[in-house]
Amino acid sequence: MLSFSVVTGSISKNKLTFRLSTSVACLLLLLTTACSQGETKSAQSVEAVNVNKAVAASNKISTLRIGYVGSSEPTGPLGWAKKKGILDRELQQAGFKNITFARFPNGPDLNEALVAGQLDVGSLGDTPAIVLRARGQETRLLRITQFNTTAWLVAKKNGPRSLAELKGQKIATQKGSYMHRYLLGLLAEAKIAKDVKVVHLMTTEAKAALERGDVAAYATSSDLGPFLKSQGFPVIDSSANHKGLSGTSLVVATESFLAKQPDFPQKFNGILTEAAKDLKANSEEYYQYHAQITKYPLDIIKVSLPLKQISEEPLPAEGVKLLEGTKKFLVSQGLAKSDFKLTDWVVNKQQR
Numbered sequence: 198m199l200s201f202s203v204v205t206g207s208i209s210k211n212k213l214t215f216r217l218s219t220s221v222a223c224l225l226l227l228l229t230t231a232c233s234q235g236e237t238k239s240a241q242s243v244e245a246v247n248v249n250k251a252v253a254a255s256n257k258i259s260t261l262r263i264g265y266v267g268s269s270e271p272t273g274p275l276g277w278a279k280k281k282g283i284l285d286r287e288l289q290q291a292g293f294k295n296i297t298f299a300r301f302p303n304g305p306d307l308n309e310a311l312v313a314g315q316l317d318v319g320s321l322g323d324t325p326a327i328v329l330r331a332r333g334q335e336t337r338l339l340r341i342t343q344f345n346t347t348a349w350l351v352a353k354k355n356g357p358r359s360l361a362e363l364k365g366q367k368i369a370t371q372k373g374s375y376m377h378r379y380l381l382g383l384l385a386e387a388k389i390a391k392d393v394k395v396v397h398l399m400t401t402e403a404k405a406a407l408e409r410g411d412v413a414a415y416a417t418s419s420d421l422g423p424f425l426k427s428q429g430f431p432v433i434d435s436s437a438n439h440k441g442l443s444g445t446s447l448v449v450a451t452e453s454f455l456a457k458q459p460d461f462p463q464k465f466n467g468i469l470t471e472a473a474k475d476l477k478a479n480s481e482e483y484y485q486y487h488a489q490i491t492k493y494p495l496d497i498i499k500v501s502l503p504l505k506q507i508s509e510e511p512l513p514a515e516g517v518k519l520l521e522g523t524k525k526f527l528v529s530q531g532l533a534k535s536d537f538k539l540t541d542w543v544v545n546k547q548q549r
Contacts, residue, residue, distance in 0.1 A: 258317070258457055260295040261288060264307045265320040268490045271298065273342050273446065274507060275320050276490065277483060278472035287468045291460070302399060305373040311336065317454040318465075322346075322375040323445040323523050324532075330542055331533035335452035337544040339462050340469060343506050344516030346444040348379035349422025350434040352414045353407045358431060360387045366413035369398035369406060375444030378523055379436045380416035381530060386439065404428070420493050420501040427497065441522040455544065462544045466511045473509045480504055512543065 265271040271279060278284040279298070288296055299316065301307040304325025310316045312334055319326070320342065330336055350368075357363050360383070370377045372395075384390040398406055403415045407430055414433060417425065426432050436442040448469070455461060476483040487502065488495045508516060520539060527533035 258454070259293060260297060261293045261318065262297050262299070262316045263318045263320065264299045264301055264310055264316040266301050266304055266307055266322065268492070269300065270490045271320060272487050272490055273320075274469040274472040274476065275342065275448070277476040277486070278468050280486060281472065281475065283468055283472055283475070287464065291464050302401075303371055303373060308334075311449075311451060314451075314453075316451070318448065318450045320446070320448050323447055323520055324375050324378045324527065325373050326447045326449055327520075327524050327527055328373065328533050330449075330537060331528070331535050333535070336449045336542075337452055337455055337462075338447060338539070338542045339450055339544055340448040340466055340511040341445050341508050341513060341516035341520065342448055342469065342473075343446040344443075344508060344513060344519055345437075345506050346375060346446060347419045347422065347501070348376040348416060348436040348442070348444060349419075349425075349432055350380065350383065350414055350416050351403075351407065351422055351425045351430045352433050353410050353412065354429060354431070356410070356413050356431075358433065360389060360433060363413060363433075364389055364392040367394045367396060367411075368414045368416065369396050369403070369412040370416035371400050371418075372397040374418075375523075376416045376418055378526065378532075379439075379442045379444065381532075382442045382526060383416075383434060383436075383439065404430075420491060420497060423497050423500045424493055427494075441519065441526075443519065445516050445519050445523070447520075450544070470509055470511075473507050477504050477507065477509075 263271075263275075265275065270276055275284075284296060299310065301310065301321075304321040305328075307316070307319050307321050308325050308329045311319050311329065318339075319336075326336070326338070330338075352358065357366060368380065370380050380395065381390070384393060384395075396412070398412065398415065400418055400421055403417055403421065404425060406412050407415055407425070415425075422432065422435065436444070448465075450461070484495060484498055484502075488498045491498065493501075517539065524533065524536070524539065528536045
C-alpha cells in the first residue's frame with residue numbers, strides 16, 4: 198500500500214487532482230512494471246536453482262560399490278586402506294556415506310557385475326580387465342596396484358618335471374586370469390600349445406586335483422604356487438623366468454560412475470597411494486594381515502609378495518609396459534575381441 202502526503206498551497210484543487218492522479222498513475226505503472234519484471238526474474242532464478250538441485254541430486258552417489266577378487270577381505274593397498282580406516286575417513290569427506298565390498302572368485306565374474314551395473318569400481322587382474330574393455334564395455338583404468346605378480350606352473354607328485362614332459366597331458370588353470378595368460382604364453386614359447394589340453398579349474402580346487410592326479414600340472418597364483426611347493430608339489434616353471442609373462446593388478450571404474458563423480462579418480466588414487474606407503478612402512482603388520490586374510494603361512498606370503506611389487510603411483514612405467522604386452526598377446530590370441538590404446542583407457546588427466 199502506498200501513502201502520499203500532498204501540500205496544496207495556492208495551486209487549484211482541480212489542477213492538483215489532475216497532476217496528482219497523473220503522477221500516481223505513472224508511479225504505479227513504473228512500480229507495477231518493475232515488480233512484474235522482478236517477479237519474473239525471481240521466478241526464473243528459483244526455477245534455475247530447483248533444476249540445478251535436481252541435477253545435483255541425480256548425480257549424487259552416497260554409496261560406493263567396490264568389487265574385488267580374492268579372499269574374505271581385499272588385500273594390497275585397497276585392503277590396507279580399508280583395514281586402517283583410511284578409506285572410510287577420506288571417502289566420507291568426499292560425500293560417500295556408505296562403502297560396500299563384494300567378493301568374487303575370479304575376474305570374469307566381477308566383470309559381469311560391472312556390466313550389470315552392480316558395481317562402480319573393480320579391483321582385479323589385468324587379463325579380465327583388458328578382455329572386458331576390448332568387448333567395448335565403458336570402463337576406465339584408474340590404477341595399477343601391483344606389477345610383476347608371479348604365476349607358477351606346479352606339477353602333480355610323481356608326474357612331469359619339465360615342459361617337454363607335458364606333451365599329451367592335461368593342464369588346468371583358472372581361465373580368464375593372469376595365470377591363464379601366463380600359461381598360454383609359456384606354452385607358445387615352448388611350442389607345445391597344440392600338444393596339451395588346457396582346462397578350467399578354480400584355484401580352490403587345484404591342490405585336490407593335483408593330489409588325485411586329475412591334471413598333470415596347474416598354473417597358479419603368486420601365493421598358492423609357493424604353498425604347493427612347500428607341500429611337496431614340484432614346480433616346473435614360473436613367470437619370473439620369462440620377460441613379460443608376469444601379471445599386474447588393476448583398479449577400474451565404470452564411465453557412468455565417473456561421469457557423476459569426476460573428482461573420484463584423484464581422490465581414490467590419493468587414498469591408495471597413502472595406503473601403499475603406509476603398508477610398506479609397517480610391513481610386518483601388513484604381512485600379518487595378509488596372511489590372516491589369505492590363510493597362508495606368513496613365510497609363504499613374504500616369499501610371494503615382495504613389497505617392491507606394490508605401486509605407490511597410479512601408473513608405474515614397468516607396470517604399464519607389462520600391461521601393454523599382456524594386451525597385445527590377448528589380442529593376438531583372439532582372447533581380447535579388439536585392440537585399443539592404453540592411453541584411451543586410462544582415466545582422463547583432468548580426473549586424476
